[in-house]
Amino acid sequence: MTPMLEAAATTRTPRRTAPPTWLVVVLTCAGQFLVVLDVSVVNVALPSMRTGLGLDEQGLQWVVNAYAIAFAGFMLLGGRAGDLYGRKRMFLVGLGLFTLASAAGGLAQEDWQLLVARAVQGLGAAVLAPSTLTILTASVPEGAARARAIGTWTAVGAGGGAAGGLVGGLLVEMLSWRWVLLINVPVGAVVLCAAAWFLTEGRAGDGRRLDLPGALLVTAGLGTLAYGISQTEAAGWTAPATLLPLLAGQVLLGAFLAVEARTASPLMPLGLLRVRSVSSANVSMFLCGSAMFCMWFFMTLYAQNVLGYSPIEAGLALVPSSLAVILGSKLAPRLMRPVGARGVAALGTLVAVAGFAWQSTMTADGPYATAILFPGVLMMLGAGLAATPLASLATSGAAPEEAGLVSGLVNTSRTMGGSLGLAVLSTLAASESAGSATPQALTEGYALAFRVGAGVLAAGVVLMWVWLPRRAARVP
Numbered sequence: 001m002t003p004m005l006e007a008a009a010t011t012r013t014p015r016r017t018a019p020p021t022w023l024v025v026v027l028t029c030a031g032q033f034l035v036v037l038d039v040s041v042v043n044v045a046l047p048s049m050r051t052g053l054g055l056d057e058q059g060l061q062w063v064v065n066a067y068a069i070a071f072a073g074f075m076l077l078g079g080r081a082g083d084l085y086g087r088k089r090m091f092l093v094g095l096g097l098f099t100l101a102s103a104a105g106g107l108a109q110e111d112w113q114l115l116v117a118r119a120v121q122g123l124g125a126a127v128l129a130p131s132t133l134t135i136l137t138a139s140v141p142e143g144a145a146r147a148r149a150i151g152t153w154t155a156v157g158a159g160g161g162a163a164g165g166l167v168g169g170l171l172v173e174m175l176s177w178r179w180v181l182l183i184n185v186p187v188g189a190v191v192l193c194a195a196a197w198f199l200t201e202g203r204a205g206d207g208r209r210l211d212l213p214g215a216l217l218v219t220a221g222l223g224t225l226a227y228g229i230s231q232t233e234a235a236g237w238t239a240p241a242t243l244l245p246l247l248a249g250q251v252l253l254g255a256f257l258a259v260e261a262r263t264a265s266p267l268m269p270l271g272l273l274r275v276r277s278v279s280s281a282n283v284s285m286f287l288c289g290s291a292m293f294c295m296w297f298f299m300t301l302y303a304q305n306v307l308g309y310s311p312i313e314a315g316l317a318l319v320p321s322s323l324a325v326i327l328g329s330k331l332a333p334r335l336m337r338p339v340g341a342r343g344v345a346a347l348g349t350l351v352a353v354a355g356f357a358w359q360s361t362m363t364a365d366g367p368y369a370t371a372i373l374f375p376g377v378l379m380m381l382g383a384g385l386a387a388t389p390l391a392s393l394a395t396s397g398a399a400p401e402e403a404g405l406v407s408g409l410v411n412t413s414r415t416m417g418g419s420l421g422l423a424v425l426s427t428l429a430a431s432e433s434a435g436s437a438t439p440q441a442l443t444e445g446y447a448l449a450f451r452v453g454a455g456v457l458a459a460g461v462v463l464m465w466v467w468l469p470r471r472a473a474r475v476p
Helices: 003-010 021-040 043-053 057-073 075-085 087-106 111-139 144-174 184-198 212-235 240-262 270-274 276-306 311-317 319-339 341-359 368-396 400-433 439-467
Strands: none
Touching (some): 021 087, 021 111, 021 144, 021 184, 043 057, 043 111, 043 144, 043 276, 057 075, 057 212, 057 400, 075 087, 075 111, 075 212, 075 400, 087 111, 087 184, 111 144, 111 368, 111 400, 144 276, 144 311, 144 319, 212 240, 240 270, 276 311, 276 341, 276 368, 276 400, 276 439, 311 319, 319 341, 319 368, 341 368, 341 439, 368 400, 400 439
16 A cells, blocks of 8 residues: 555544434434424414415315325335435435425415425425434433433424414514414524534435335325315215215225235335234324324314413413423333333323313313313323323334334324324314304313313223233334
8 A cells, every 4th residue: 555545544534423312312302393393383373374375264274284194194105215215314305395395385475385385394294203203212222211212202292282382373473474484494404404414324224125106005095084084174074075085095095005015125014013012002192192182272272262362372371281291201201110111101191081081171261270271281291191102112113124114103193193083073073063153162062072082092091001012022
């Protein structure tokens, strides 16, 4: 070797070392916070969006649904892409797409521009969200440390959903509706630069090509199913506009399962669903999401439409509930050591059942303490306690090469559960109110939604105790 080559060899830049765990937690939680925040932050801005862009009622509905449908429909694709092409790479791609779409939505001059931007936001979120959990679990050793990290991730995600109403109210009243979306741009840019510099690449895949037929079928199936669910509130469950997409979605998902059973490199190996911890935790997550996701929706409507709170007052009224879900998420890892993941998940869901049952006794003139504060704290404390062990069971039950897929499945279960639950409970509440907008009629409708939610969660407690494993299993 010549002296010049020797000098070059000795001065070669060393490989970047892995970042400290706390920094990985901060970056992944920041990504998750943005994703979950945008599920709910636009709700309080909808009246201003209607005035600014001339949206009709159906257009307002699709400001929310365009994001949710794209988010749920592309989640499995995003999770598998992270496994095959790199978790850091997909984190950056998803966050970059999300940030650019946020800017486009905030600057939209026509209603269709806003709706397209929201759909692209949902696509970016679907790529980003699975990578946040996968990078986190890959960076923290399994055990108490990982449980604490997942608890933090769960708390931040729950806090993002809880903060949506308050953040949206403040931005709309202090600036304009556009800043509900534009606020993502500087935050996303900072997280994007930090992640590009500090995170290290990691993939567990073996170079297989992405299963495009499976990806298209599952995305189309989930998207069509979500569209059908979104139609129930406006058209009802028996209308052709609801039944046709629901049926088409089921047919597409059936075709997806048939393709996955025959392809050499499936998007979702069906054997994964035979792993007890994966299947049971995701079904439990679906049930919990179907009720708990609706809590913020109905509590916000109750506070504003019945009790007369302003958007900011409604957001402030739910701050204790936001703190409760964070507290529950941080307590869960400590309780998992002596009680076990199954016990903590069942206990948390049981606490939420008590909160839902209490909330179902609401009245049209209830005082804040008993009408919102205490039942809300119970509901969200239980949600925080349950989510961490369920996510931990689901992700620890998968082999490393399936980690991104399982992370996407966890988020899909929660999101699809929330979409279905909201559609069903909204229909029940509207039916109970019989079209009346009086405070008493609205209260009766909301109360029925919480009673049904309590019943769903009670069934979830039984299912968790019977089906969830005592210990997580690994895919052979």
